[in-house]
Amino acid sequence: DRPPRFHRKFTELSDGDGSTSSPIRVMQWNILAQALGEGLDSFVQCPMEAISWSRRKYLILEEILTYRPHILCLQEVDHYYDTFQPILAGLGYSSNFCPKPWSPCLGVEGNNGPDGCALFYDQSRFEFLDSMNMRLSAMRIPTNQVAVVTMLRCRSTGRCLCVAVTHLKARSGWEWFRSAQGSDLLRNLQNLVQKHPTGLTGDPGATYIPLLICGDFNAIPTEEVYQRFAGSPLGLESAYKKLSQDGLTEPEYTTWKIRPTGECCSTLDYIWYSQDSLRVDAVLHMPTEEQIGPNRLPSFSYPSDHLSLVCDLSFKENE
Numbered sequence: 001d002r003p004p005r006f007h008r009k010f011t012e013l014s015d016g017d018g019s020t021s022s023p024i025r026v027m028q029w030n031i032l033a034q035a036l037g038e039g040l041d042s043f044v045q046c047p048m049e050a051i052s053w054s055r056r057k058y059l060i061l062e063e064i065l066t067y068r069p070h071i072l073c074l075q076e077v078d079h080y081y082d083t084f085q086p087i088l089a090g091l092g093y094s095s096n097f098c099p100k101p102w103s104p105c106l107g108v109e110g111n112n113g114p115d116g117c118a119l120f121y122d123q124s125r126f127e128f129l130d131s132m133n134m135r136l137s138a139m140r141i142p143t144n145q146v147a148v149v150t151m152l153r154c155r156s157t158g159r160c161l162c163v164a165v166t167h168l169k170a171r172s173g174w175e176w177f178r179s180a181q182g183s184d185l186l187r188n189l190q191n192l193v194q195k196h197p198t199g200l201t202g203d204p205g206a207t208y209i210p211l212l213i214c215g216d217f218n219a220i221p222t223e224e225v226y227q228r229f230a231g232s233p234l235g236l237e238s239a240y241k242k243l244s245q246d247g248l249t250e251p252e253y254t255t256w257k258i259r260p261t262g263e264c265c266s267t268l269d270y271i272w273y274s275q276d277s278l279r280v281d282a283v284l285h286m287p288t289e290e291q292i293g294p295n296r297l298p299s300f301s302y303p304s305d306h307l308s309l310v311c312d313l314s315f316k317e318n319e
């Protein structure tokens with residue numbers, strides 16, 4: 001017996017186009033590393049039973065299987081080899097995993113190895129082209145944060161898609177560091193998605209491979225790293241802004257937890273996409289404060305302190 005799952009609805013965004021044959025469903029989610037949840041996070045209002053792996057693993061899988069994303073981007077994965085890789089492979093997903101070089105999980109007794117970022121894609125929807133694991137730098141110095149970048153080809157449209165998943169440095173006081181890590185990631189992605197020049201004109205217009213960047217940026221929308229992504233020459237837009245009335249505002253929260261230091265309710269997670277080549281067809285609502293409940297997250301109803309972000313994207317008919 002346990003409380004019901006959150007019931008969340010999609011907002012459909014009909015841009016009057018109507019040509020949404022079969023959109024690409026994307027999920028971004030920091031699933032909370034088991035070792036961090038048990039050993040370091042101190043979610044004071046969450047009973048330890050709710051954090052046990054035997055409960056949480058089913059809730060995490062249930063959340064993924066409820067939405068069945070074609071692309072699944074996860075952070076704080078410390079059960080890749082023994083759980084997510086084999087189970088999701090059985091469901092038709094291929095994947096790549098990049099552990100953090102010095103994961104804080106390793107300091108927790110009884111840990112299951114380092115946590116890291118994992119990128120899963122539905123093999124029936126996408127053909128694999130290439131993948132790389134990146135260690136992010138800040139001012140040219142390698143850091144403890146990573147990204148997985150996978151190049152895919154959509155089997156139904158033949159279009160290429162470059163997908164990145166990352167988890168930037170946490171905590172306040174590190175805003176400059178996140179900004180430097182974000183700049184490093186953007187620089188690397190720009191080199192990857194810039195197609196080889198087709199002629200001598202050197203015209204960079206519309207020559208980028210469509211890009212999708214999912215992550216726990218550990219940064220609120222006013223932070224420098226967010227502004228760098230929003231203003232980058234890659235033409236990125238944040239999918240969850242589409243949920244708001246004016247289409248310009250991020251949700252009020254993507255994480256909500258209570259630590260000994262107090263309550264933390266903030267927007268830190270994003271799905272960025274190339275607005276030249278991709279369109280958002282639908283966005284999954286965040287659960288309400290009432291659904292989340294007074295003890296916040298994680299809980300017996302929901303296995304992570306971060307909420308999943310899910311949206312449907314389509315290629316625009318250009319080029």
Ligand code: NDP
Pocket residue numbers: 030036040041042076100102103104105106107108144145168169170171216218259
């Ligand atoms: P980060 O600062 O990026 O944070 C690591 C994790 O801690 C994140 O997943 C983050 O979650 C979570 N976190 C954020 N705020 C808090 C908080 N207030 N309380 C508890 N957890 C929090 O760490 P780094 O990757 O830069 O790793 C450095 C840290 O790891 C250092 O504290 C270091 O001492 C420790 N470490 C210890 C090792 C050991 O063997 N003892 C080995 C390696 C590292 P979210 O992103 O969801 O906010």
Ligand code: CA
Pocket residue numbers: 032033036076
């Ligand atoms: Ca965390």
